[in-house]
Amino acid sequence: MPEYRYSYRLKRKVWMLDDADYAPIGAAVDNYVNARKDVRRNGETRLGVAAERDDLAALGQYALGLYEDKxxxxxxxxxxxxxxxxxxxxxxxxxxxxxxxxxQAKLCAACGEDRATETPR
Incomplete structure (x- = not known):
């Protein structure tokens, strides 16, 4: 079941997925990443060229669509x-x-409080 939580990387709240919900999306992202790597290995070394290919864009949109559907x-x-x-x-x-x-974090990155602290400093 998704939870609406803050993401530090995205700097906003998003729906966080548990492992079961994330598995098909993670597999789709892995396919996208591996396809980009294959394009680069095959001689198209500039990232801009790899990013503009329609087949790669379709893989990326598929992964994004899975998340949007969920x-x-x-x-x-x-x-x-x-x-x-x-x-x-x-x-x-x-x-x-x-x-x-x-x-495993001991401190909160947002406010600096210790995880074990009972009252704020």
Whole structure:
């Protein structure tokens, strides 16, 4: 079930997906990335050339479409989909309500509070 949470990479709130919901989207993004790598390996070394190919654009739009179908939210680039996996983030900070950047984080990156602190400084 998606959760509406803040993403540090996207600098806004987006629908975060659990691993089961993210799996097909992650696979589509992996296909997009691997196709871009293949184009570069085959001699089209400039990123601009690889990004303009219609087949690559279609793979990216497919990945974005999967996310939009699941959440109703439109993202700008297929690489943005890497930031919507809920497992990458920790629990919400008890002071500022933004998620900790990682599940192992000791401090909140947004407000600087210690994860174990009972009261704000």
């Amino acid at each position: 959440t109703g939210l439109v993202l700008a680039h297929p690489f943005d989909l890497r930031a919507v996996r809920a497992a990458l983030y920790g629990p919400d900070c008890q002071f500022c309500s933004k998620p900790l950047r990682t599940p």
